[in-house]
Amino acid sequence: MRTETPVTIRLKDYQPPAYWIKDCALIIRIFASHTEVDSTLRMVRNGDPSQLPALVLDGVEQLIQTLSFDGEAISEYDYQHDRLTVQPTQAEFTFNAVTHIFPNTNTSLEGLYKSGTMVCTQCEAEGFRKITFYLDRPDVMATFSTRIEADKAPFPILLANGNPIASGDLEQGRHFATWDDPFAKPAYLFAAVAGDLVRRDDAFTTITGRDISLRIFAEPHNAHKTEFALIALKKAMRWDEERFGREYDLDIFMIVASDFFNMGAMENKGLNIFNSAAVLATPETASDDRFDRIEGIVAHEYFHNWSGNRVTCRDWFQLSLKEGFTVYRDAEFTSDLHDRAVKRIKDVMFLKNHQFPQDSGPNAHPVQPQEYIEINNFYTVTVYEKGAEIVGMLHTLLGESQFRQGSDLYFERFDGMAVTTDDFVDCMAEVSGQEFSQFKRWYTQAGTPVVEIREDYDADLALYRLTFTQSCPATPGQSDKQPLVIPVKLALLDAATGQALPIDCDGAYNADTQVLTLTEAVTRVTFRHLTSRPVPSLLRDFSAPVRVRLALSDAALLLLAQHDENAFNRFEAVQQVYLDTLLKLTRGELDAIPALVDTVVLSVLSDDRLSDALQAVLLSLPSYQMMMDNLDQVDANAVVAARDRLKQHLAHQYQDHWSSLSQSLASADDYDFNAEEVGRRELQGLALHYWVLTDDKMALNCAEALYRAAQNQTDRLNGLKAVMASQDVDRQQRLLAHFYRHWQQDTQMVETWLVLQASAEGMTVADIVQLMAHDAFDFTNPNKVRSVLGAFTQNFKAFHDAQGEGYEFISQQIIALNAINPQVAARFVGVFERWRKFAPERGAAMQSALKSVLETESLSSDVLELVQKTLA
Numbered sequence: 001m002r003t004e005t006p007v008t009i010r011l012k013d014y015q016p017p018a019y020w021i022k023d024c025a026l027i028i029r030i031f032a033s034h035t036e037v038d039s040t041l042r043m044v045r046n047g048d049p050s051q052l053p054a055l056v057l058d059g060v061e062q063l064i065q066t067l068s069f070d071g072e073a074i075s076e077y078d079y080q081h082d083r084l085t086v087q088p089t090q091a092e093f094t095f096n097a098v099t100h101i102f103p104n105t106n107t108s109l110e111g112l113y114k115s116g117t118m119v120c121t122q123c124e125a126e127g128f129r130k131i132t133f134y135l136d137r138p139d140v141m142a143t144f145s146t147r148i149e150a151d152k153a154p155f156p157i158l159l160a161n162g163n164p165i166a167s168g169d170l171e172q173g174r175h176f177a178t179w180d181d182p183f184a185k186p187a188y189l190f191a192a193v194a195g196d197l198v199r200r201d202d203a204f205t206t207i208t209g210r211d212i213s214l215r216i217f218a219e220p221h222n223a224h225k226t227e228f229a230l231i232a233l234k235k236a237m238r239w240d241e242e243r244f245g246r247e248y249d250l251d252i253f254m255i256v257a258s259d260f261f262n263m264g265a266m267e268n269k270g271l272n273i274f275n276s277a278a279v280l281a282t283p284e285t286a287s288d289d290r291f292d293r294i295e296g297i298v299a300h301e302y303f304h305n306w307s308g309n310r311v312t313c314r315d316w317f318q319l320s321l322k323e324g325f326t327v328y329r330d331a332e333f334t335s336d337l338h339d340r341a342v343k344r345i346k347d348v349m350f351l352k353n354h355q356f357p358q359d360s361g362p363n364a365h366p367v368q369p370q371e372y373i374e375i376n377n378f379y380t381v382t383v384y385e386k387g388a389e390i391v392g393m394l395h396t397l398l399g400e401s402q403f404r405q406g407s408d409l410y411f412e413r414f415d416g417m418a419v420t421t422d423d424f425v426d427c428m429a430e431v432s433g434q435e436f437s438q439f440k441r442w443y444t445q446a447g448t449p450v451v452e453i454r455e456d457y458d459a460d461l462a463l464y465r466l467t468f469t470q471s472c473p474a475t476p477g478q479s480d481k482q483p484l485v486i487p488v489k490l491a492l493l494d495a496a497t498g499q500a501l502p503i504d505c506d507g508a509y510n511a512d513t514q515v516l517t518l519t520e521a522v523t524r525v526t527f528r529h530l531t532s533r534p535v536p537s538l539l540r541d542f543s544a545p546v547r548v549r550l551a552l553s554d555a556a557l558l559l560l561a562q563h564d565e566n567a568f569n570r571f572e573a574v575q576q577v578y579l580d581t582l583l584k585l586t587r588g589e590l591d592a593i594p595a596l597v598d599t600v601v602l603s604v605l606s607d608d609r610l611s612d613a614l615q616a617v618l619l620s621l622p623s624y625q626m627m628m629d630n631l632d633q634v635d636a637n638a639v640v641a642a643r644d645r646l647k648q649h650l651a652h653q654y655q656d657h658w659s660s661l662s663q664s665l666a667s668a669d670d671y672d673f674n675a676e677e678v679g680r681r682e683l684q685g686l687a688l689h690y691w692v693l694t695d696d697k698m699a700l701n702c703a704e705a706l707y708r709a710a711q712n713q714t715d716r717l718n719g720l721k722a723v724m725a726s727q728d729v730d731r732q733q734r735l736l737a738h739f740y741r742h743w744q745q746d747t748q749m750v751e752t753w754l755v756l757q758a759s760a761e762g763m764t765v766a767d768i769v770q771l772m773a774h775d776a777f778d779f780t781n782p783n784k785v786r787s788v789l790g791a792f793t794q795n796f797k798a799f800h801d802a803q804g805e806g807y808e809f810i811s812q813q814i815i816a817l818n819a820i821n822p823q824v825a826a827r828f829v830g831v832f833e834r835w836r837k838f839a840p841e842r843g844a845a846m847q848s849a850l851k852s853v854l855e856t857e858s859l860s861s862d863v864l865e866l867v868q869k870t871l872a
């Protein structure tokens with residue numbers, strides 16, 4: 001809280017700790033009114049043993065009972081705010097602290113807290129200091145043993161990291177369990193859970209024949225929803241052995257589902273804790289998107305066991321070391337399991353919709369930030385997704401075989417250590433013999449590079465030349481930018497047939513991988529023996545996270561949109577056609593929809609070689625975010641009108657297609673989650689959506705029928721969302737009421753029900769206030785808050801409504817949330833990130849909403865840092 005001046009932590013100030021913790025023995029005694037934590041740390045001086053500096057331990061909201069060194073009570077100590085200072089007299093000693101903490105009133109959901117009927121932990125990044133005094137930094141790695149004691153009736157299940165050692169009854173209806181984790185780890189990976197949980201068991205035999213018990217725990221009301229995650233987990237375990245040579249290490253791997261959780265999930269050693277919404281699924285209650293997300297997150301957390309836990313981060317500036325790499329790994333997993341092209345398209349869309357705007361806004365920061373006030377604010381799309389793109393570029397530059405060698409070397413060399421992104425890249429350099437010092441700028445330089453490309457063709461000499469000019473816009477605190485290493489995967493296509501032409505050129509072009517590597521500010525490449533002017537297919541598969549500026553003729557764009565065999569670039573060309581149209585419509589530069597749009601749409605609709613999933617993404621329009629990102633000034637009304645206009649055009653122009661697709665793609669088969677079925681349902685949902693936009697009564701009946709007959713959540717939502725996109729308010733109310741009556745006992749379904757309403761087009765602030773007054777809403781539950789307020793802020797039309805009421809309202813919610821859960825509050829500051837882009841009135845309204853937050857007393861460092869940076 002803002003009683004202290006916020007402190008800026010800088011990478012350049014990194015110092016190793018003055019003491020190490022070798023081992024941590026915890027006893028956690030849970031009582032109704034409080035929890036007692038008894039912690040014994042075996043410590044040793046790091047450095048000259050004859051010089052014993054003060055020991056400064058992190059500790060927040062600790063009610064001290066006793067402190068001792070080697071059994072001797074410590075009488076002199078200084079405990080202020082978040083630090084305990086004591087003076088050791090030996091170079092090796094044990095430090096013991098007995099403290100009281102209060103999980104029942106801990107609404108920050110950091111440290112030890114109550115979630116529904118259970119008690120659980122969240123320690124990343126700095127939550128362990130809310131449990132006990134510690135050197136709460138990732139380079140301090142210790143072995144842990146944890147004994148939990150609690151009343152047996154409310155808490156029959158007691159879990160912690162590692163392997164189970166002992167358990168038994170105690171007096172007065174209490175019991176205990178002891179867990180031992182032999183792998184040294186930082187405190188952020190600590191976890192403990194106590195609850196009345198239902199468990200689902202399975203087993204996995206590793207590649208070397210070791211049997212691992214797998215267990216998923218959930219509160220009774222969620223217990224029927226854990227099977228899918230267990231299947232996903234086994235797939236992830238096998239895949240990591242095969243693709244990365246990584247075997248699981250403990251005898252047991254556990255997952256716990258928690259209804260109260262700030263993020264998606266957490267990779268605590270041997271005891272992953274998940275947001276219920278990120279792990280629980282049945283076909284009845286979870287849509288394809290949800291299954292997809294769960295499979296990815298289960299894999300992500302599991303993969304952290306190596307990329308993050310066995311090899312961890314030296315300090316929090318290295319966060320992308322584990323997150324970028326692990327996102328890369330989970331994306332590869334999903335690509336191997338399902339449809340690589342579709343996965344890539346969706347990931348790049350996500351990056352462009354979220355990371356590109358961050359990188360060009362007031363909160364732009366390097367993948368390896370150089371400073372922070374609140375580390376929780378740096379769990380960003382830049383650290384995660386751009387970080388994963390960097391790892392992907394290394395893969396592109398090395399090829400699969402060398403990349404795997406580099407990863408093997410990294411895991412072997414740094415096992416059990418806390419290291420840096422440099423260490424990671426150095427392994428890649430070592431195995432490949434390549435020089436990566438320039439490449440490392442990707443970690444330290446913020447902003448999305450722009451690559452401008454010019455074409456020249458000389459028919460007489462049959463020469464075609466591309467000139468690449470790279471630059472990077474200034475970002476806060478970084479005005480001078482250096483050239484980056486940019487791998488450009490490319491092909492040259494025959495303008496008549498779309499066939500790839502043989503490439504004969506000089507320069508840093510690798511014929512095996514079709515990658516041209518740019519390293520200079522300007523690179524010229526001449527391609528020989530081209531008897532006609534080719535069409536360039538550049539940055540295939542989005543081989544680098546850059547913005548390409550290349551003005552292609554309509555004919556060239558059409559060729560790519562119809563014939564590029566690289567599905568990703570075909571998608572990009574189609575999107576470019578839509579986006580150009582949307583931007584021109586927004587600026588009032590078009591009277592009619594250009595014929596090129598129709599040619600493209602028709603060729604997608606009539607191309608039966610395309611999978612349903614690809615067809616669906618090729619028929620989807622660029623998002624509002626994408627439009628905003630490509631406009632210097634945003635007039636919200638014009639943006640909305642432009643998108644509506646193009647949508648209406650597509651809806652009406654292809655009405656027959658939509659109606660026939662909506663019907664022909666229906667299926668009464670049992671639900672199956674596989675790429676083909678997911679694609680079919682996605683295309684059906686899209687077709688139904690467009691069809692409903694024509695106001696055809698039959699479309700609405702069809703949508704309602706799909707909703708009512710649905711045997712799975714994807715079909716149900718395809719029907720209901722189509723109805724929600726219509727003008728038929730009565731029908732919407734009827735179906736929403738039906739939905740709630742049917743599913744009000746199911747937490748995830750109620751969340752979906754809230755999202756559907758908060759996303760409705762005509763939503764007003766008054767409607768949102770009313771929704772928040774509903775019994776189903778709970779301001780202390782992040783999922784509920786995100787379902788209503790998150791969905792509302794994503795609801796472009798409603799949130800940016802001309803009255804601008806939404807801005808003031810959200811600022812009040814940020815202030816209210818700040819007092820309950822700073823992390824969740826801080827996430828909402830991001831909705832104002834682009835305030836400067838909004839034409840005068842809305843921009844000013846957003847700015848004043850931010851200012852009203854800033855004027856609040858007792859702002860958390862989380863909210864304060866983001867509001868200050870956003871306004872700066």
Ligand code: 0A1
Nearest residue numbers: 124125263265266267376379
């Ligand atoms: N490491 C987790 C995400 C996570 C990060 C922070 C948290 O609390 C502040 C919780 C979870 C992951 O990458 O999945």
Ligand code: ZN
Nearest residue numbers: 300304323326
């Ligand atoms: Zn992660």
